[in-house]
Amino acid sequence: MVILWFFLAHWFICLFFQTFFHHRYASHKMFTMNKFWERFFHLSTYFAQGSSYLTPSSYAIMHRMHHAFSDTEKDPHSPNFFKDVFGMMMHTKRIFHGLANKTIEVSPKFLGNYPTWDWLDRFGYGWPSRIFWMVSYTVFYAFFATEWWMYLLLPVHFMMGPVHGAIVN
Ligand SMILES: [Zn+2]
Known part of the structure; x- marks a missing residue:
């Protein structure tokens, strides 16, 4: 019971x-x-997404590109160009990494006017933070899981951010 509530709460x-x-x-x-509330919600977003934290600025750039190029091949995630959701998510992930690590060039019209928080964005997007959260979810499950199949929900916790991204789009 505890596990199912935890799962639903995390999901919502x-x-x-x-x-x-x-x-x-x-x-x-x-x-x-x-600025106060922006920081407050930025930090809350980090805690909510935990292991699958998506940098808000990168998300914003990618999402604006998605709207601008909707269903053309420049759209970072147009369903029309991929046979399956998985292929689309891998492609989206590559673009997102490029944006988060600032290794791809972006037209200036997509930049600016989104919340940035340098150390939190860098820390939250890094592996030490992701691993810390994954271990925390697993420990929680180790304490409260009463059935073996409940562990099948763990990967969903790990990937919560991208999962919602795929559903929202
Ligand atoms: Zn939108």
């Missing part, structure tokens, strides 16, 4: 922060908030 909290912070705030600036 991640969905909320991705919709609210990544999509509406970072990508589309549908509303404004002052």
